[in-house]
Amino acid sequence: MSEPSHDIIPGVDSAHAEIQEPGIGLFADLVKVIGTSTKTNDKLEALANYFNTAPDKDKVWVIAIFSGRRPRRVVNSNQLIAWCIEMANIPGWLFGECYHTVGDLGETISLLLPETHDPLTSTAKPLHYYIEHFIKIDKQEEAIRKQFILDSWKEMNQSERYVFNKLITGSFRIGVSQKTMVNALARVTTLDASVIAHRISGNWDPSTVGFAELLDDDVRIIDHSRPYPFYLAYALDEAPETLGDPNDWQVEWKWDGIRGQVIKRNNQLFVWSRGEELMTDKFPEYHILNNLLPEGTVIDGEIIPSVDEKPLPFALLQTRIGRKNITRKQLQDAPITFFAYDLLEFEGEDWRNRPLSERRTKLEEIVQPLNTPILLLSPVVQFNTWTELAEMRRSSREQGAEGFMIKKKSSAYQVGRKVGDWWKWKIDPLVIDAVMIYAQKGSGRRSNLYTDYTFAVRDGDKLVSFTKAYSGLTDKEFAQVDAFVKRNSIEKFGPVRTVKPELVFEIAFEGIAASNRHKSGVALRFPRMSKWRKDKKVEEINTLDDLKKMLEVYGTKS
Amino acid sequence: MPLIDFTDKGLYCAPGNFYIDPWKSVDHAIITHAHSDHARWGSKNYLCHTDTKPILQLRLGENPYQTLPWGEPIVINGVTVSLHPAGHIIGSSQIRVEYRGEVWVVSGDYKTENDGISSAFEPVPCHTFITESTFGLPIYRWKPQPEIYADIQHWIRKNQADDKASVIIAYSLGKAQRVLQAIAEVTDKIFVHGAIWNTHEVLVQAGWKLPVVRRVTPEVPKEDYRGSVIIAPPSADGTPWMKRFSPYSVGVCSGWMQVRGNARRRNVDAGFPLSDHADWYGLMDAIKATGAQKVFVTHGFQAAFSRYLNENGIEAAEVKTEYGNDEEDAPANVKEGEPEESAVEDINENVE
Ligand SMILES: [Zn+2]
Numbered sequence: 052m053s054e055p056s057h058d059i060i061p062g063v064d065s066a067h068a069e070i071q072e073p074g075i076g077l078f079a080d081l082v083k084v085i086g087t088s089t090k091t092n093d094k095l096e097a098l099a100n101y102f103n104t105a106p107d108k109d110k111v112w113v114i115a116i117f118s119g120r121r122p123r124r125v126v127n128s129n130q131l132i133a134w135c136i137e138m139a140n141i142p143g144w145l146f147g148e149c150y151h152t153v154g155d156l157g158e159t160i161s162l163l164l165p166e167t168h169d170p171l172t173s174t175a176k177p178l179h180y181y182i183e184h185f186i187k188i189d190k191q192e193e194a195i196r197k198q199f200i201l202d203s204w205k206e207m208n209q210s211e212r213y214v215f216n217k218l219i220t221g222s223f224r225i226g227v228s229q230k231t232m233v234n235a236l237a238r239v240t241t242l243d244a245s246v247i248a249h250r251i252s253g254n255w256d257p258s259t260v261g262f263a264e265l266l267d268d269d270v271r272i273i274d275h276s277r278p279y280p281f282y283l284a285y286a287l288d289e290a291p292e293t294l295g296d297p298n299d300w301q302v303e304w305k306w307d308g309i310r311g312q313v314i315k316r317n318n319q320l321f322v323w324s325r326g327e328e329l330m331t332d333k334f335p336e337y338h339i340l341n342n343l344l345p346e347g348t349v350i351d352g353e354i355i356p357s358v359d360e361k362p363l364p365f366a367l368l369q370t371r372i373g374r375k376n377i378t379r380k381q382l383q384d385a386p387i388t389f390f391a392y393d394l395l396e397f398e399g400e401d402w403r404n405r406p407l408s409e410r411r412t413k414l415e416e417i418v419q420p421l422n423t424p425i426l427l428l429s430p431v432v433q434f435n436t437w438t439e440l441a442e443m444r445r446s447s448r449e450q451g452a453e454g455f456m457i458k459k460k461s462s463a464y465q466v467g468r469k470v471g472d473w474w475k476w477k478i479d480p481l482v483i484d485a486v487m488i489y490a491q492k493g494s495g496r497r498s499n500l501y502t503d504y505t506f507a508v509r510d511g512d513k514l515v516s517f518t519k520a521y522s523g524l525t526d527k528e529f530a531q532v533d534a535f536v537k538r539n540s541i542e543k544f545g546p547v548r549t550v551k552p553e554l555v556f557e558i559a560f561e562g563i564a565a566s567n568r569h570k571s572g573v574a575l576r577f578p579r580m581s582k583w584r585k586d587k588k589v590e591e592i593n594t595l596d597d598l599k600k601m602l603e604v605y606g607t608k609s
Numbered sequence: 610m611p612l613i614d615f616t617d618k619g620l621y622c623a624p625g626n627f628y629i630d631p632w633k634s635v636d637h638a639i640i641t642h643a644h645s646d647h648a649r650w651g652s653k654n655y656l657c658h659t660d661t662k663p664i665l666q667l668r669l670g671e672n673p674y675q676t677l678p679w680g681e682p683i684v685i686n687g688v689t690v691s692l693h694p695a696g697h698i699i700g701s702s703q704i705r706v707e708y709r710g711e712v713w714v715v716s717g718d719y720k721t722e723n724d725g726i727s728s729a730f731e732p733v734p735c736h737t738f739i740t741e742s743t744f745g746l747p748i749y750r751w752k753p754q755p756e757i758y759a760d761i762q763h764w765i766r767k768n769q770a771d772d773k774a775s776v777i778i779a780y781s782l783g784k785a786q787r788v789l790q791a792i793a794e795v796t797d798k799i800f801v802h803g804a805i806w807n808t809h810e811v812l813v814q815a816g817w818k819l820p821v822v823r824r825v826t827p828e829v830p831k832e833d834y835r836g837s838v839i840i841a842p843p844s845a846d847g848t849p850w851m852k853r854f855s856p857y858s859v860g861v862c863s864g865w866m867q868v869r870g871n872a873r874r875r876n877v878d879a880g881f882p883l884s885d886h887a888d889w890y891g892l893m894d895a896i897k898a899t900g901a902q903k904v905f906v907t908h909g910f911q912a913a914f915s916r917y918l919n920e921n922g923i924e925a926a927e928v929k930t931e932y933g934n935d936e937e938d939a940p941a942n943v944k945e946g947e948p949e950e951s952a953v954e955d956i957n958e959n960v961e
């Protein structure tokens with residue numbers, strides 16, 4: 052025994068120690084469960100498990116990634132495709148075929164790369180190693196970034212490559228709500244869920260903050276952000292006359308935004324959505340409210356884009372959600388405002404058990420003098436009889452509303468969905484019967500099926516396309532339509548198939564506007580397939596004239 | 610005139626005056642395997658492998674059946690015909706056809722990995738090879754069978770620990786018998802759907818040593834399903850028939866599970882990419898091993914697959930057939946599934 056072997060003592064040097072840490076595979080496993088599981092509880096369990104076993108630095112990154120702090124993309128798709136083609140040694144067109152079938156770039160690449168080691172043994176490094184490395188080489192020349200990515204691929208198995216590709220292309224969108232993640236963290240720490248939600252919101256940098264620091268169990272930090280549970284209304288199915296004396300009720304328009312609470316406490320502003328997500332950072336417009344609102348105020352209302360107190364389509368709000376950085380143009384085109392419904396807390400006191408009429412008076416006293424376009428009172432609709440109200444309800448679309456909210460003036464602000472005091476009285480969607488003429492494969496989870504359709508109405512003996520729709524059918528119906536498309540294609544233009552005009556669907560939509568970008572001259576809002584009209588023939592569908600009449604009656608300028 | 614012609618009734622060998630896997634009624638049909646898109650009802654005479662016959666009797670009823678073991682040539686109108694293992698399902702065969710020194714092989718459906726039950730695929734040298742292309746894209750590279758079996762077994766054990774039943778969705782002919790081997794290693798509490806039971810019984814009677822299973826019937830007490838494994842065909846997935854197993858977890862065994870979106874769309878708890886078809890690499894290896902100069906590509910990704918072969922020095926052409934509307938061949942129909950099953954299935958099972 053002259054020379055002691057280092058091999059028998061694992062972890063003696065730091066390089067060894069690092070390899071002993073669980074690799075990115077742990078994260079890949081987590082993503083697999085979250086991506087396929089349909090049960091919130093399974094996701095929660097997988098997350099809690101992950102937070103119990105992963106290295107601290109990885110945990111911080113996972114919290115960051117799942118709360119929308121994705122690392123920036125470090126390569127563009129074309130570079131990545133080129134490197135994959137080179138490593139897999141396949142022609143470009145074949146890559147295209149594969150991509151079209153899989154529907155996801157990162158996944159396609161992960162499936163095409165050759166196996167470079169025994170798939171059962173992973174040599175991959177921990178998640179934080181890769182992310183920190185991306186950040187380091189972000190500004191470096193292409194050859195260096197390429198080398199890093201090829202080397203990384205070589206040490207990973209397929210599911211690791213999948214998450215890695217999603218990270219470097221900045222396309223990591225994963226189905227876990229902030230609430231689920233917060234609850235998982237609550238299981239592995241001693242902190243309350245609301246404290247955790249508060250801690251992980253706001254500005255912190257995952258590359259400098261440690262896990263212990265982020266979730267320090269010192270609960271002396273009082274949770275000023277905590278919202279009240281929302282009070283939700285039931286749909287009114289009966290005639291409104293059944294509600295009795297109209298004078299007992301307060302009626303407001305039902306706005307189509309995101310229900311939310313604005314909270315000003317401890318000289319800080321918090322904005323919560325009904326999904327109990329803290330959204331303060333997403334809407335910088337609201338930040339001035341911190342100066343305007345009195346201390347200890349909680350207002351219930353609707354997060355909604357509007358100009359001159361007139362609400363804009365929900366679609367504009369959607370363009371804002373999920374974005375970390377908001378451009379000046381977005382701030383201009385879709386300024387987010389808050390339509391106040393109710394006052395839940397005043398001067399730090401819980402007002403929920405006072406009658407609605409009293410809360411409304413105080414709400415008006417607070418909001419009116421502020422005179423800001425950001426915080427508006429949701430107007431109370433004046434009416435004398437239910438018949439008159441029913442008449443007004445027909446103009447909901449012109450108001451940008453989807454019907455009325457009817458609230459008992461004496462009602463307390465209750466918790467959850469309760470029958471009796473609050474009702475929503477929604478308008479029916481507009482519908483039109485149309486025939487499917489084009490079909491295209493869906494993306495992501497529907498990448499193998501024809502699920503994206505274009506519909507047409509009749510114009511004399513011609514068919515004029517007027518809208519696309521992707522949703523509204525069951526999986527079973529989608530499979531049936533898919534089979535029809537495959538058997539009845541007339542022509543192929545790239546991914547689009549021209550289909551024999553035979554299947555008739557009822558298309559429901561929320562609004563209609565004139566548009567010169569569409570051949571038909573109209574654009575629909577939220578079109579979806581509401582019914583498969585198997586009883587109707589293509590001769591029986593609606594006409595372009597019908598559509599134009601709808602535009603005249605219900606059209607909005609956009 | 611080619612030795613095998615692609616006609617509107619199916620693959621036709623004119624000098625021998627017989628069809629292979631015809632989709633219309635003919636006088637003489639040679640059948641590669643018993644899946645319903647390859648073995649159709651209505652022909653006058655059938656020739657198939659010895660192991661295929663009992664399944665055809667179950668599915669097509671009584672007909673004149675002639676059987677052959679593997680590798681034993683017979684001469685039909687001067688054409689020499691022999692059957693060789695295709696490794697796809699029990700009895701699945703490639704059909705070798707030789708006439709005046711020219712050799713063609715019709716492979717039917719095949720897989721190159723030995724699954725331990727279907728007899729291992731055997732490359733047969735030929736001039737012209739007719740291949741399927743169900744998974745003919747390079748994104749399809751199967752994990753080795755032992756690895757997938759281990760995943761399935763791990764999943765079953767986890768369900769047992771949670772006191773849940775494991776419902777495995779597998780095609781009734783082929784996949785069901787194959788996964789049974791893996792399941793039997795972890796439990797002997799195995800139930801099967803009526804459609805699978807029928808096939809199972811026929812195979813057991815024909816001498817196959819398959820693990821013991823129980824049929825799912827209304828008489829089985831619900832407690833018996835606790836922690837058990839149930840094998841069901843895709844047509845049963847999501848139907849009220851499943852309710853009796855509650856609480857349960859659903860796992861689908863299919864090559865289509867290779868792509869995440871498919872597993873998600875099916876709304877299943879687990880997807881196991883286990884296929885009875887060759888992956889891209891298996892298809893390529895099989896073609897090379899035949900030494901064929903000319904390849905015809907049937908059902909699947911035939912356009913991409915034949916283009917790739919042509920670009921790589923193997924003359925190839927797409928052929929339109931009526932295969933691939935059934936079983937694992939049809940990705941869109943995985944949920945609809947198996948028109949032939951309802952014929953075999955005990956109808957009461959599903960309506961109850
Ligand atoms: Zn088959």
Ligand SMILES: [Zn+2]
Pocket residue numbers: 644646647717718741908932933938
């Ligand atoms: Zn087939």
